[in-house]
Amino acid sequence: MKALVTGGAGYIGSVTTELLLDSGHDVIVFDNLERGHRAAVDRRARFVKGDLRDRKKIAAVMAREKPDAVMHFAAYALVGESMDKPETYFGNNLVGGVNLAEAMLAAGVGKIVFSSTCATYGQPQRTPITEDEPQRPINPYGESKLLLEKALDWYRRIRGMQTVFLRYFNACGATKRFGEDHDPETHLIPIVLQAALGKRDRVTIFGEDYDTPDGTCLRDYIHIVDLAQAHILALTSAVSGAFNLGNGNGYSVKEVIETARQVTGHPIPAAAGPRRPGDPARLLAAADKARTELGWKPKHPDLRAIIESAWAWHRAHPDGYADKRPERNG
């Protein structure tokens, strides 16, 4: 199949593009390279530099390419930043997503696999979280993703678009070629590995007084290759709907740091700090629906294996992607 992948130069988009190509699909990557990296775009994909806020551009690319489906990753994805700059999040994630969907409708492209997030649930009432948990986001990031889910769901109901919402839990790990390179980095595993590489003095643990076994937050860490596989299954399936993607295993911040110490052989100094605003104590997925309806089976649930894959990538790319700002570097 021919897939147009927005955000294919980003972390999850780059790995999904790699796996799509490995499975024999044809891929066009559409990315503005604001936060993604040209070097993260698989050479087998065709690349179009463009921004979803530019309606004419995405409409022209969609009309020209007429892909079988769109995989939509392009978005800002930092909770804290969204609290400082809500307009940036609604402007890009929501308006950009609506522009994308309009371009699809105009070109007769009838299928979208959308990167959504467990942040649409906000502070969950029950854990593990099922897809029918009330969606009450507690930050503009989660709200921007939820609003786009809602708009797309109306396009499904009225226009017959096939819509798959993949609600990720904590994406992590790497393939041999593509890994996580954000600037600034805010995610736990890359931060811990940067400390192992000597690029940070220490890791700050955001709160040790949660109601969890060791007092630190529990998260559901899901390997990027497993996430990418779910997209490929969604591409070839006829279903519409929302699917949580996680392992259902919770690991605490302290467990992540301790596992990284074992994997890297580095001491990784860590110190307790205050809680980070907006962090729920536990976020764990019930992903039975993805298993039953998409036939998804995560193959890399083990935290140690996840961290080993990320460590291999970070050691091979201590400065991330070399062409961090290709436009400025010429």
Ligand code: UDP
């Ligand atoms: N975390 C931490 N120190 C850091 C970064 C993250 O203690 O420097 C914690 C954070 O509070 C959360 C967990 O690690 O409980 C995972 O955070 P991350 O930002 O990786 O993902 P999130 O769960 O926010 O999507």
